[in-house]
Amino acid sequence: MDRRTACLHQANAFREKALTDPEHHDQWIDEAIKWLERAMEASCRAVTTMTADDGSEGSEPDRSVLTRQ
Template identity: 75%
Template structure:
């Protein structure tokens, strides 16, 4: 289980406590909000990787070559 999912599950648990314990509802909701914020923070830290194949590198080089041949716009 990733960190974001774990934080969301913890927030759900505190929301359930808020429903079950009306006397401490605000306290449990505050805890749920903290865990939701941690889940959002974890979402922002996701690493994205790509695999660069030789074909992809050749296509990228061809695109760069085409762009370098474009005439400059008139100022």
């Protein structure tokens, strides 16, 4: 399981706790939000490599390459 998926599972667990523990609902929702933010950070970690188009006719620009970490 990758980091993003693990964070999403943890966020879901806190959302479920919020439903079953109304007395501490806000606390569990805050925790769920923290884990969702971590999941977003994990999914944004990528390396982008780009090459410049030299402008000559008939040449196709190179596409950027994304690699998930």
